[in-house]
Amino acid sequence: MRRRVLAFASTLALLASPAFAAPTTLPPASLATAAQLREQALADDTGWKVVESLTTEVGPRVAGSEADARAVEWAKAKFKQLGFDKVWTEPVTFPKWERxxxxxxxxxxxxxxxxxxxxxxxxxxxxxxxxxxxxxxxxxxxxxxxxxxxxxxxxxxxxxxxxxxxxxxxxxxxxxxxxxxxxxxxxxxxxxxxxxxxxxxxxxxxxxxxxxxxxxxxxxxxxxxxxxxxxxxxxxxxxxxxxxxxxxWNGEYTSQNVIGEITGRTLPKEVVVIGGHLDSWDLGTGAIDDAAGVGITMAAGHLIGKLKQAPRRTIRVIAFANEEQGLHGGKAYANARAAAGEVALTQIAAESDFGAGRIYAFNTGSPNPADSREATRQIAEALKPLGIEYAPNDGGPGPDVSPLAAKGGAWAWLAQDGSDYFDLHHTADDTLDKIDPAALAQNVAAYTVFAWLAAEADGNFGSEAKDVTPPSE
CATH class of the missing domain: 3.50.30.30 (Glucose Oxidase; domain 1)
Structure with a gap:
């Protein structure tokens, strides 16, 4: 009898191990809500209004400048205006370069x-x-x-x-x-x-x-x-x-990662991270690089926050500091999560930082990707009406989430069409008029669907606190 009890216990332990974990899937009701969100986002202009506001009211915002400080205050106010229920900043210190x-x-x-x-x-x-x-x-x-x-x-x-x-x-x-x-x-x-x-x-x-x-x-x-x-x-x-x-170079400067959250209803400590970087170079107004990313992800969080029922997990939107001069905001965020033992609480993370061209492909990755493949496929299916293909062997984390991915965080790749991105990148021509509002809305719809479904998933996407080398985006 004792042998049978031990054998039964061993079987239970084996089934509970990662190799036998149930695959991550998406609830049917959440998929139905995603379809509604997708159509709402395509008809919504919040993303455009956010980009217009940042590029007009702040303009160029090179890291360490007076405009950097104004951009931080702008982001805090914009998160609150858009209904995020928690808004805070985290310091990011770096050398200051001036032109x-x-x-x-x-x-x-x-x-x-x-x-x-x-x-x-x-x-x-x-x-x-x-x-x-x-x-x-x-x-x-x-x-x-x-x-x-x-x-x-x-x-x-x-x-x-x-x-x-x-x-x-x-x-x-x-x-x-x-x-x-x-x-x-x-x-x-x-x-x-x-x-x-x-x-x-x-x-x-x-x-x-x-x-x-x-x-x-x-x-x-x-x-x-x-x-x-x-x-x-x-x-x-x-x-x-x-x-x-x-x-x-002229001394040091402390800017801020600006963070807004839509708190999850049942698993609030587990977070889906989306974002863009708040700084830009000083020649243009930083529209495609990266006011677009800030607008896309702020709008996605806002639309999810308007639902009658909050997402299962927390949606965390980050306006990262000083990406341009060395991923300083992304590194500070990742180091803080690792120090607090919170890497494994990252459900998944994605950054929009390749302009505002239409998204054409999607994939996810992590140190333990096998059990989340079905959920990734389901998200890809929900994105398909937006003209987005499932690319299971491609992609990598965006710039500011790559330090988190290197510490074991799961990542998502929403590939934007960059055919003309390097016509404008880091130039005086990076201005609002170069953004197509319809393409921007498609990006907002994609990020809204992705973030909602990732937050609603039954199971996780494989985040684990360990050093890894993620693929390049």
Whole structure:
């Protein structure tokens, strides 16, 4: 008899283990509500109004600026206005970089101005020298040591457009790694063809890094037409330019992650996280990067909050601080959750930070994804009327949720069409008029359906407090 009792107990323990856990599924009533939410969201203009408000009332909001502080106050007020029942902030401290002025010009027989913008993180200073052109980062890396002594490196890599923006890995690498490579070869300055896919005379900024032990040099991006012009001049013979930047690091600044919640009805400590980043670069008004993400996710939380019955779990919307200069808000949020032992309480997390193009694909992932595959498929089915496909082998966490995913948090991928995203990215052209209200509403509908169903699921999506390496988005 005792053997039978022990055997029965062992069987129960085995069935309770993760390998035998019941798969995560969605209640039929929740799926019906999701269909209603989807149609309501498509007809609702809250997302547009939020984006219009942020870009008009605050405008550019580079991290550490006076406008950064105004954006935090704006976000707190907007969450309250939209009916979130809990609103608070969490501090995010980082080095403060400032842009004051920038100028470049060709010297000598073909003297003319060049349209440039300083790369974030560049020091100030005025340098001049002969330009040496490189077709891509690999060519610069292959240059002999000392071959650029007293010269200015010019990396002329042309990004190509695609729906998923895949070539940004190459264009962004020129910006982040190119200046350090140029310094190693002896260069006194660095310029690059902007990491963009447009043909307008608007340069693209973005953060750069200098490897430890190197003395930083003035570093800037040329607009695409100016890169073409400089390449033609270099092809004609020796070309000198002067680069004059007034910019640089200026102490530390403490901004805030601004967080709003719709409290869950039965599992309030378990949270579905959605959000975008509140900061922007200073050239445009940060409409596609990332007022759109803030508007999309605030609107999704708002629509769920208007339901007569609250979601089963809490919907947490985050306006992240200083994504642009190093994911500072996302890292602070993840570290705080890990320190509090709350990573496993994350049902799932998703960030909208790739503009406002229509969402075309969906997937989820986690350290333990197998048991949530059915729920993911069901969410994908609910998203299908929006023109969104289930892509079970694709995707990854958005930028500011990637630090949480690296600590074991489950993530969702709602892939936006970025075919023209890098025409506008980090430029003066990133303004409200570039957003299609209908496409924005489709994004709001997708995030509303996803967040509602994830909050209502019977079971979880596999979050576990452990160090992992999530896939790139």
């Amino acid at each position: 004051r002025s920038e100028r470049a010009e060709v010297l000598g027989a073909h003297a003319q101005p060049l349209t440039i913008t300083a790369l974030g993180g560049s020091p100030g200073g005025t340098v001049e020298g002969e330009v040496v052109r490189f077709a891509d980062l690999a060519a610069l890396q292959a240059a002999p040591e000392g071959s650029l002594k007293g010269k200015i490196a010019f990396v002329d890599y042309q990004m190509t457009a695609s729906r998923d923006g895949r070539d940004y890995g190459n264009g962004g690498a020129v910006r982040s790694k190119g200046p350090s490579e140029a310094i190693r070869k002896g260069a006194v300055g660095f310029v690059m063809r902007s990491a963009g896919t447009d043909s307008h005379r608007v340069p693209h900024t973005g953060i750069t890094r200098f490897d430890e032990g190197l003395t930083p040099v003035p570093s800037a991006a040329l607009s695409v037409p100016d890169a073409n012009q400089l390449a033609r001049l270099v092809a004609r013979g020796s070309t000198r330019i002067r680069l004059a930047l007034d910019c640089g």
